[in-house]
Amino acid sequence: MAYETIKVEIADRRATLTFNRPNVANAMDFQMMKELADCLEFLKDNPEVQILVIKGEGKIFSAGGDIKMMLTSGAPNDFGNIMDYISRMVLALYQLPMITIAQIHGAAAGLGFSLALGCDIIVAEDNSKLAMNFIGIGLIPDGGGHFFMKERVGTTKAKQLIWAGNVMDPQEALDLGLIDYKVEEGESESFVDQLVGKILSSPILAMLETKSILHTQKLSELTSILQLEADGQVRMRKTEDHLEGIKAFIEKRPQQFKGK
Numbered sequence: 694m695a696y697e698t699i700k701v702e703i704a705d706r707r708a709t710l711t712f713n714r715p716n717v718a719n720a721m722d723f724q725m726m727k728e729l730a731d732c733l734e735f736l737k738d739n740p741e742v743q744i745l746v747i748k749g750e751g752k753i754f755s756a757g758g759d760i761k762m763m764l765t766s767g768a769p770n771d772f773g774n775i776m777d778y779i780s781r782m783v784l785a786l787y788q789l790p791m792i793t794i795a796q797i798h799g800a801a802a803g804l805g806f807s808l809a810l811g812c813d814i815i816v817a818e819d820n821s822k823l824a825m826n827f828i829g830i831g832l833i834p835d836g837g838g839h840f841f842m843k844e845r846v847g848t849t850k851a852k853q854l855i856w857a858g859n860v861m862d863p864q865e866a867l868d869l870g871l872i873d874y875k876v877e878e879g880e881s882e883s884f885v886d887q888l889v890g891k892i893l894s895s896p897i898l899a900m901l902e903t904k905s906i907l908h909t910q911k912l913s914e915l916t917s918i919l920q921l922e923a924d925g926q927v928r929m930r931k932t933e934d935h936l937e938g939i940k941a942f943i944e945k946r947p948q949q950f951k952g953k
């Protein structure tokens with residue numbers, strides 16, 4: 694399939710999906726979200742692929758939703774469409790009958806970090822910035838961010854991290870169990886290639902059965918959280934604090950939130 698905002702290569706039982714808007718930190722606009730949903734649904738039905746690696750072109754894995762698009766895209770209800778794409782991509786990712794690996798370098802923020810957390814294995818380079826920082830622009834996590842954070846660190850810690858919205862370094866994330874491997878700067882590609890080789894020479898069908906059992910049992914909870922996130926995000930999109938958050942980001946100044 695031909696895409697403009699992502700690249701997909703399939704060879705030797707492995708698919709590699711690369712975010713491809715490097716000039717804007719691989720921030721995701723409408724088109725990219727739709728292409729991601731289409732691509733992950735296509736991969737879901739491709740029995741030749743047993744491993745998916747997700748990575749980013751350029752300096753950053755992904756900075757999440759495109760904040761400049763949020764300022765210019767008009768009506769708050771446009772988020773209804775965005776949330777549909779996000780639900781489609783996350784449900785497809787979660788149900789993929791393959792081992793999924795996020796290969797993070799530079800930064801993974803907002804929806805970019807949610808998608809990484811939706812992978813089975815997360816590898817991050819030592820210098821990368823990891824941020825569940827939707828709150829910085831007055832939003833809540835989407836892309837199943839609430840679900841995946843809760844799965845990895847428990848409800849109380851997830852809530853605290855989401856509220857704080859801090860940029861975390863990989864050591865902190867590793868200590869919390871938010872990522873699985875921290876590697877030296879520039880080493881993620883070779884590390885992931887080795888990991889893929891190791892997994893492909895393991896009894897991968899048994900690994901995939903385990904994934905299927907655990908994910909099938911949790912699917913209704915994820916589906917419910919995605920709906921709650923979609924409803925909540927449309928509400929947050931209409932707040933003054935969100936508008937202030939995106940303006941402050943673009944103007945590179947501190948936000949002044951008012952609780953409205």
Ligand SMILES: C/C=C/C(=O)SCCNC(=O)CCNC(=O)[C@H](O)C(C)(C)COP(=O)(O)OP(=O)(O)OC[C@H]1O[C@@H](n2cnc3c(N)ncnc32)[C@H](O)[C@@H]1OP(=O)(O)O
Nearest residue numbers: 717718720756757758759760761800802803804822826827
């Ligand atoms: C549906 C909604 C989904 C969501 O995901 S909402 C959440 C959206 N995402 C965010 O709030 C994250 C915002 N970005 C950041 O926090 C930081 O960036 C990073 C931690 C990702 C990286 O920090 P650093 O390495 O210091 O880079 P830099 O100088 O901040 O950014 C490099 C260039 O990338 C642009 N950029 C960064 N994030 C976004 C974005 N999300 N949307 C659009 N542009 C973005 C900046 O403005 C800048 O550009 P210039 O070099 O021209 O100043």
